[in-house]
Amino acid sequence: xxxxxxxxxGAAGGVTTADRPSSLRNxxxxxxxxxxxxxxxxxxxxxxxxxNRPGRVEDxxxxxxxxxxxxxxxxxxxxxxxxxDWGGYRINLLxxxxxxxxVGELRAGLxxxxxxxxVVSAAQEADAVAATARAAWDECAAVGMPRAIVVTHLDTAxxxxxxxxxxxxxxxxxxxxxxxxxxxxxxxxxxxxDGHAPLTGLTGLLSRRVLDxxxxxxxxGPPDENARAALREARDRLIEGIIAESEDETLMDRxxxxxxxxxxxLLKDLERAVARGAFHPVLAAAPAAEGARQGVGTVExxxxxxGGLPAPxxxxxxxVAPLHGTALPVLNCDPAGPLLxxxxxxxxxxxxxxxxLVRVFSGTLRPxxxxxxxxHGLTDPRDEVxxxxxxxxxxxxxxxxxxxxxxxxxxxxxxxxxxVAKLGDAETGDTLSGGDAPLLMDPWTAPDPLLPLAIxxxxxxxxxxxxxxxxxxxxxxxxxxxEQNQDTGQLVLWCLxxxxxxxxxxxxxxxxxxxxxxxxxxxxxxxxxxxxxGGRGRHVKQSGGHGQYAICEIDVEPLPxxxxxxxxxxxxxGAVPRQFIQSVEKGVRAQAARGVxxxxxxxxxxxxxxxxxxxxxxxxxxxxxxxxxxxxxxxxAAARVRFLExxxxxxxxxxxxxxxxxxxxxxxxxxxxxxxxxxxxxxxLVRAEVPELEIGRYAxxxxxxxxxxxxxxxxxxxxxxxxxxxxxxxxxxxxxSPVGV
Numbered sequence: 001x002x003x004x005x006x007x008x009x010g011a012a013g014g015v016t017t018a019d020r021p022s023s024l025r026n027x028x029x030x031x032x033x034x035x036x037x038x039x040x041x042x043x044x045x046x047x048x049x050x051x052n053r054p055g056r057v058e059d060x061x062x063x064x065x066x067x068x069x070x071x072x073x074x075x076x077x078x079x080x081x082x083x084x085d086w087g088g089y090r091i092n093l094l095x096x097x098x099x100x101x102x103v104g105e106l107r108a109g110l111x112x113x114x115x116x117x118x119v120v121s122a123a124q125e126a127d128a129v130a131a132t133a134r135a136a137w138d139e140c141a142a143v144g145m146p147r148a149i150v151v152t153h154l155d156t157a158x159x160x161x162x163x164x165x166x167x168x169x170x171x172x173x174x175x176x177x178x179x180x181x182x183x184x185x186x187x188x189x190x191x192x193x194d195g196h197a198p199l200t201g202l203t204g205l206l207s208r209r210v211l212d213x214x215x216x217x218x219x220x221g222p223p224d225e226n227a228r229a230a231l232r233e234a235r236d237r238l239i240e241g242i243i244a245e246s247e248d249e250t251l252m253d254r255x256x257x258x259x260x261x262x263x264x265x266l267l268k269d270l271e272r273a274v275a276r277g278a279f280h281p282v283l284a285a286a287p288a289a290e291g292a293r294q295g296v297g298t299v300e301x302x303x304x305x306x307g308g309l310p311a312p313x314x315x316x317x318x319x320v321a322p323l324h325g326t327a328l329p330v331l332n333c334d335p336a337g338p339l340l341x342x343x344x345x346x347x348x349x350x351x352x353x354x355x356x357l358v359r360v361f362s363g364t365l366r367p368x369x370x371x372x373x374x375x376h377g378l379t380d381p382r383d384e385v386x387x388x389x390x391x392x393x394x395x396x397x398x399x400x401x402x403x404x405x406x407x408x409x410x411x412x413x414x415x416x417x418x419x420v421a422k423l424g425d426a427e428t429g430d431t432l433s434g435g436d437a438p439l440l441m442d443p444w445t446a447p448d449p450l451l452p453l454a455i456x457x458x459x460x461x462x463x464x465x466x467x468x469x470x471x472x473x474x475x476x477x478x479x480x481x482x483e484q485n486q487d488t489g490q491l492v493l494w495c496l497x498x499x500x501x502x503x504x505x506x507x508x509x510x511x512x513x514x515x516x517x518x519x520x521x522x523x524x525x526x527x528x529x530x531x532x533x534g535g536r537g538r539h540v541k542q543s544g545g546h547g548q549y550a551i552c553e554i555d556v557e558p559l560p561x562x563x564x565x566x567x568x569x570x571x572x573x574g575a576v577p578r579q580f581i582q583s584v585e586k587g588v589r590a591q592a593a594r595g596v597x598x599x600x601x602x603x604x605x606x607x608x609x610x611x612x613x614x615x616x617x618x619x620x621x622x623x624x625x626x627x628x629x630x631x632x633x634x635x636x637a638a639a640r641v642r643f644l645e646x647x648x649x650x651x652x653x654x655x656x657x658x659x660x661x662x663x664x665x666x667x668x669x670x671x672x673x674x675x676x677x678x679x680x681x682x683x684x685l686v687r688a689e690v691p692e693l694e695i696g697r698y699a700x701x702x703x704x705x706x707x708x709x710x711x712x713x714x715x716x717x718x719x720x721x722x723x724x725x726x727x728x729x730x731x732x733x734x735x736x737s738p739v740g741v
Contacts, residue, residue, distance in 0.1 A: 021312045021333045021415035025305050026092045026359075028109035030140055031119035032132035033075070033098035036152035038062050040119060041082050041095045043287045043295035044302060048084035048091070050402075054287060054295075064095035066404030069506050077503050079105040079112075079345055081357065081401045081417060089306040092417050098136065100708055101497035104446050104479030105345075106139055108428065111318075111444045112344045112359045112417060115309030116140050116147045117301065118172075118280075122159035126167045131707035137172050143444075146275050148304055149282045150297075154186060157196040161186045165282050172280060174681070178241040183270075183281040184300060185234055187227075189214060199286045199296050203227060205235040206263050211300065216292035218299050242266055245273035267307070275310045312415030317361050318342075319442040323374060326437050331362045335413035339363035339371065341432040342441055343423070346476045348511055349406075354472075356423045357401065358412070358432065361441075365412045365420070365432070369395045372438040373423070375430040392435055393424035427475045446478040449494035450714060451699040453501045454522065456491065458515035469512035473504060480504060487524035487601070498700055523692050525600040525730070526644035526719050532557040535635030537587075537627035542618060549615035550623035552576060552584050555608045556635045561644075561718060565592050566606040576612035580624040584609055587628025596636035598731050603644070603719070607632065643727040644719040645691050652686040652702065654710040659684045661705055669694035670723075689717060 029037040041064050042054035055061030060071035064080040076097040083092045096102075096109040098119075110116070118140065120133055140147055149172070151164050161182070169177035184204055188197035200214040203223055208231065212219045223231055239261065243251045246269040255261060273279035283304065285297035313333040320340060322328045329338045345357040358365065365371070375389045399406035399419045412418035426432070429446075433439040457463035470493075474482050481494040495501045508514045534555050541548040559566060567585045576584065592602035612627075650671070654662050663673050663686060671690035679685040690698075695714065702710045722730070 021335070021413065023089050024092070024312055024415045025089055025115065025309055026094065026113045026312065026415070026417065027305050027309060028094040028096050028106070028113035028116050028145075029119055030096055030106055030109070030116050030136050030147075031098050032121070032124070032129070032136060033100075035098055035119040035121040035124075035133075037098060037119045038064050038076055038095055039287055040117070040150065040152060040285060040301075041093050043285065043298050044091075044093060045082055045084050046288060047294045047298035048086050048302060050082070050084040063403035064093075068510060069503060072506075073503075075099060075499075077102055077105075077499075078347070079109045079357075080403055082403055083400060083417075084302075086302045087306055090416075091302070091305055098132075099499055100132075100135060100703065101495070101500035101503075102479075103135075103139065103496065104477065106136065107444055107446065108344045110140065110143050110145055111342065112357070113145065114312055114315045115274075115305070116145045117150050117305075118147045119150045119152055120164060120168060121153045122151050122161065122164045123153040123156045126163075127707070129164075129167055130171050131709045134171060134709060135711075141277075144277055146277050146309055147280050148274065148301075148308065149180065149280050150301065151282060151284045152286070154199045154284055155286050157194055161284050168280075168282060176244075178237070178244060179278060180280045180282060181238050181241045182234060182283070183238070183304070184211070184283055184297070185227075185231065186284045186296075187212070199284065202284060202297055202300060203231055204300075205231065205238045206266055208235070213292070213294060213296045216289065216294070218294050239266060241279065242270050242273065245269070245276075245278045247272065271308045274308045275314060281308070312361075318444075321440050321442075323372075323438040323440055328439075329437055333414045334362060335364045337362040337414065338437060338439075339365065339369075339432065339434045340439055340441070341365055341371075343426050343428055343430045343432070344417075346426070346428045348472060348476065349421075352406075352421045354422060354475075355406075356420045356426050357417060358420050358423075359417050360412050360414050362414050363434070364414065365395060365398065365418065366410070367395055367398050370435055371395055371432045372435045373426045373430050373432055374438060374440050375427055376440075376443050389425065389427075389430075391424055393426065396421035396423065425475075428478045447496060448713065449479055449481050449496050449500075450712070451495050451497055451501065452521040452696060453493040453495055453504070454490045454519045455493060455505075455516040456519055458517050462515045465512065465514045466516070469508050469514035472512060473508060477504070485522075485524065488522040490519070490522055492521065496699065497703065521696060523696070524646055525598075525722075526604075527595050527597050527600045527602045527641050528604045528644055529556050529558045529602075529636070530640040530642040533635040533639030535631040535633070535638065537629065537631030537634065539623050539627040539630060547615075547618040548620065548623040548626075549618035550580070550583075550612070550620075550627035551614075552612035552624065552627045552631050553610055554584075554588070554628075554631045554635060555610055556632065556639070557606050557608075559604045559606050561604055561720075563604045563606075565589060565603065568606060568608040570608055570610045571612065575614075576609065576624070577614055577619070580614065580619060580621065581609065583621045583624035584612070584628035584631075587625035587630075588632050590625065591629035591632045596633055597641040598643070600643070602632075602636075643722040643730060645693055645722045647689050647717045647720050648692050648695060648714045649717045650688045650690050650695065650698075650712055650714050652688070652710060652712040653679055653683060654686065654702075654706050656682050656684050658706045658710060659686060662686055662702070662710065663688075665701070665705055666690060669698075691720075691722075692716075 045051045046054045080095045094109040096106040169180040173180040184202035187201035189200040191197040201212040210221050210223050288295040340362040341358050341360040343356045347355050349355050373393050398409040401419050431441045457466045474480050483492040536553045539550045666688045671688045673688045675687045
C-alpha cells in the first residue's frame with residue numbers, strides 16, 4: 001500500500017500458479033452499471049503486464065467481456081475471471097456486472113472473493129449514485145466483504161473527486177462518514193479548452209509523495225508548495241480516521257500528545273481496519289492514455305489489493321455440515337487439508353461443453369480425482385429442474401480462465417479458482433468434497449426472480465431441443481426459475497428484469513440453438529357460482545343398435561373460499577343406478593376443471609345430484625359422464641358466474657423518501673396497504689395485498705419508481721372475487737385470446 005515500484009509479472013497474458021494461499025488475492029469488482037469496472041480490469045491487467053494494450057468495451061475487445069452477447073449489448077452480463085501477477089502475488093480479478101438484473105452474478109463473485117473494489121463513477125450525480133450504487137454496496141455489506149472504493153471517470157468534464165468522496169461518505173459510511181476517506185488525492189494537469197484539467201497523477205497522503213503518470217509511466221516525487229496545505233488537512237483527517245478504527249487504544253493518546261506516528265504503524269492499522277470492513281479507503285483511477293504503459297492509480301490499486309485486502313486464510317470459511325453421519329473434519333485454507341470446494345458459476349463452452357468455475361476453500365483439486373458432488377436443490381415446489389442431487393464425479397481437465405481463454409492447470413490449491421471441464425451434472429452452488437468424507441456448504445442465496453416470461457417453442461425442431469436447452473439455461477443461471485404452470489399449462493421463465501429476460505432468450509438462441517416465441521403470461525383465474533342454480537343434463541342418442549341414454553338433474557350452490565368442488569349424492573329409489581353415480585361425478589368434476597364461463601377452473605361449489613333417468617340397455621359410464629357435464633353447464637347458464645383472481649401478499653422495502661409514491665402506486669393497482677414498519681436506518685417495509693393481475697411487471701415498475709433502490713417479495717395469499725367491470729372485460733377478452741399480463 002506504500003509507494004512502491006514493481007517489475008511486471010512477465011509476458012503479456014502470462015500468469016503464474018499460486019504456490020501458497022497467502023500469496024493469493026481474490027478480488028471482485030462491484031459497483032453500479034456504467035461505473036467502469038470492466039475498463040478498470042483492463043487497466044489493471046495492462047499495468048500488471050497481463051495484456052500489452054487494453055481493449056475497449058465499445059469495440060468488444062476487453063478480456064472480461066468476451067461473450068458475444070456482451071459484445072452486442074456493450075454491457076457485462078456475467079461474472080468473469082482475469083488473473084494477474086503483481087509483486088509476487090497472484091490476483092484473481094472477478095469482474096461482476098453492475099446492472100441490477102444480474103445481481104446473481106455479483107453474489108457468485110462475492111462468494112468467490114475475499115475482498116472487493118467498489119467502483120463509483122464521478123460522472124454520475126449524487127442522487128444517481130445513492131440509488132444505483134447503494135444496492136450493490138448492500139450486497140457486499142451483507143456478506144461482510146472488505147471493500148475499497150475506486151472513483152473513475154475523473155477525466156470527464158465537470159467531475160470532482162472531493163465531491164464524490166463526500167457523497168460516498170454519506171451513502172456508504174452510515175453513521176460514520178470518516179470510515180470512508182481518501183488514501184490519495186488526485187493531481188490534475190493544465191486545463192484544456194473546455195476548462196477541464198485531466199487527471200495526471202496522485203498524491204499519497206501517508207507517504208506525502210506525488211505519483212506522476214503524465215509521462216506515460218509512474219514517477220515519484222515531492223508535492224509542490226501549492227498542494228501542501230490541502231495535503232496536510234486531508235492527511236490529518238485520514239490519520240484520525242485510521243486511529244478511530246484502530247484496535248490499539250494508545251494510538252489516539254500518542255497522536256493527541258503530538259507524537260509523530262510512523263507510516264508503517266498507520267499502514268498496518270489501516271490494513272486491519274480494511275480487512276474487518278470497518279474502514280473503506282478511497283482511491284482515484286483512470287485508464288492509460290494512448291501509448292502509455294500504466295493507467296493513473298493502477299499501481300496504487302494493485303498495491304492496495306496485495307497489501308490491504310485479506311488473503312484467503314484471513315477470511316472465515318462458509319459454514320459446513322457433514323453428510324451421512326460422518327464426522328466434520330478440521331477445515332481451514334490449507335492445500336493439504338480435506339477437499340472443500342464450491343461451484344460458483346456454470347457456463348457452456350462450444351468445444352468443451354459444460355465448464356464449472358470452482359473456488360477451492362480447503363485441500364487441493366486435481367484432474368482425475370473422484371469428488372463427491374452435492375447440490376441443495378430448490379425449496380420452491382413449482383421448480384422441477386433443480387432437484388436435490390448427489391453423485392460421485394471424476395474431475396476432468398483443470399484450467400485457469402483468462403476472460404474467455406483457458407490455460408491448463410495441474411492442480412488448484414486452497415484459496416484459488418479454476419475451471420473444471422465436464423464435472424458431471426454439477427450446477428452453480430454445488431459442494432465438492434472428498435468421497436470418503438462428503439461435506440455440504442451452506443448455500444449463498446440467489447435473488448428471487450419475480451418477472452414472468454411465458455414462452456413457446458417456435459417450431460417442431462425447437463420443441464425437440466427446448467427441454468434440454470432450458471435445463472442447461474437454469475443450471476447455469478440460478479437466478480432463473482423455470483415453471484410449468486399446472487393451472488394455465490404455460491411454460492414460464494421467471495427472471496429478475498427485462499434485461500435478464502433478453503439475455504436468457506439470446507442465450508437460448510445463440511448458445512443452445514433454441515428459438516422460442518414470447519406469449520402473454522396468463523394468471524390463474526378461477527370461476528365460482530354467485531348464487532344457487534339448478535341444471536339438467538340430457539344425453540340421449542337412440543337411433544337403432546346400442547345407443548346412449550343418461551339424464552341427471554343437479555343443484556349447485558356456492559361454498560366458502562377454499563372449499564374446492566364438493567359432490568353430494570341424494571338419489572333415492574334408484575333413479576340413477578349406483579354404478580353410474582360416480583360417472584356423473586366424474587363428468588361434473590371434468591367440466592369444473594375445464595370451466596363453465598371462460599375456461600377457468602370452477603371452484604368453491606357444492607354439486608348435489610338429486611334426480612335422473614337411465615335405460616337398461618343404452619345407459620353407460622360415458623353417457624352419464626356427458627350428462628353430468630351438460631347439467632353443470634346448464635346450471636352455469638342459469639346463474640351468475642363470478643371470476644376469482646389470485647391476490648398476492650407483497651412486501652416492498654424502499655428508502656423512506658419513496659414510501660409515499662410506492663403506497664400510491666400500490667393503491668392504483670387495486671392494492672390494499674395493510675401496514676408499514678421501519679426496516680433499518682432510512683428504510684421502510686410496506687406490506688400490501690395486491691391482485692396478481694396488477695403486478696406482472698412490478699419488478700420493472702418498482703425499479704423505475706424507486707430509481708433502483710426498491711426491493712419486493714410476493715407470495716400467494718388467496719383468490720378473491722374480481723370487480724364486475726373487470727370481470728366483464730376479461731370475459732370479452734377471453735372470447736378472442738387468454739388473459740395475459
